[in-house]
Amino acid sequence: MKIILATQNKGKIRELQELLVDEEIEVLSLQDIKDWEDVEENGKTFADNASLKAKAAVKKTGLIALADDSGLEVDALDGAPGVYSARFAGEPKDDERNNNKLLQLLETVPDDQRQARFRCALVVATPKGEEFLTEGTVEGQILTQRRGTDGFGYDPLFFVPEYARTMAELTLAEKNKLSHRAQAFRKAIPILQALKIKG
Ligand SMILES: O=c1nc[nH]c2c1ncn2[C@H]1C[C@H](O)[C@@H](COP(=O)(O)OP(=O)(O)OP(=O)(O)O)O1
Numbered sequence: 001m002k003i004i005l006a007t008q009n010k011g012k013i014r015e016l017q018e019l020l021v022d023e024e025i026e027v028l029s030l031q032d033i034k035d036w037e038d039v040e041e042n043g044k045t046f047a048d049n050a051s052l053k054a055k056a057a058v059k060k061t062g063l064i065a066l067a068d069d070s071g072l073e074v075d076a077l078d079g080a081p082g083v084y085s086a087r088f089a090g091e092p093k094d095d096e097r098n099n100n101k102l103l104q105l106l107e108t109v110p111d112d113q114r115q116a117r118f119r120c121a122l123v124v125a126t127p128k129g130e131e132f133l134t135e136g137t138v139e140g141q142i143l144t145q146r147r148g149t150d151g152f153g154y155d156p157l158f159f160v161p162e163y164a165r166t167m168a169e170l171t172l173a174e175k176n177k178l179s180h181r182a183q184a185f186r187k188a189i190p191i192l193q194a195l196k197i198k199g
């Protein structure tokens with residue numbers, strides 16, 4: 001079976017490709033597709049946006065598509081940036097500026113009020129029009145300065161209590177054990193296996 005990862009994000013592609021290695025599935029990404037036009041992510045929820053991206057990739061390629069829409073919810077910001085995580089500091093999307101904006105907004109927020117979570121909605125869409133949704137979350141704290149250089153996005157500011165490290169201080173294998181994306185992906189494995197059998 002061949003599937004397309006409906007994402008432009010190199011960090012996500014790396015993580016998902018690693019999660020897929022044992023699944024005997026050939027994996028393409030949008031980077032392999034000529035003249036891909038970015039989907040407008042105008043859904044109200046992560047699930048809506050993941051569905052938009054997955055369906056657009058099915059339409060373009062005729063393959064089974066797997067899309068991830070994800071982001072950060074900060075309690076002290078009433079759940080922001082949420083679905084706006086990628087463009088938090090405006091266009092074009094930029095991790096560095098997003099992290100700076102987050103630090104600035106939380107400047108006066110004390111340590112015990114810096115709870116946050118990453119959320120991921122993952123949609124598998126098929127050329128037959130089927131759609132399957134799985135979700136994952138991971139809880140953490142927003143630090144007052146960056147730590148670590150791995151990962152992407154908000155990882156350097158996202159502290160995971162169980163590991164006493166930020167997401168950016170975890171190896172790819174460690175992040176793939178606990179992340180929101182890995183949790184959503186693991187729930188999607190039986191769906192992919194069933195599609196593989198059905199052909
Ligand atoms: O594990 C993560 N570690 C750190 N940050 C993360 C993570 N997962 C999502 N995030 C942040 C990055 C981006 O600001 C937003 C995702 O936005 P989102 O639209 O889903 O992805 P994107 O635009 O980068 O790529 P694409 O839409 O092509 O999949 O949440």
Ligand SMILES: [Mg+2]
Nearest residue numbers: 009041069086
């Ligand atoms: Mg996006």
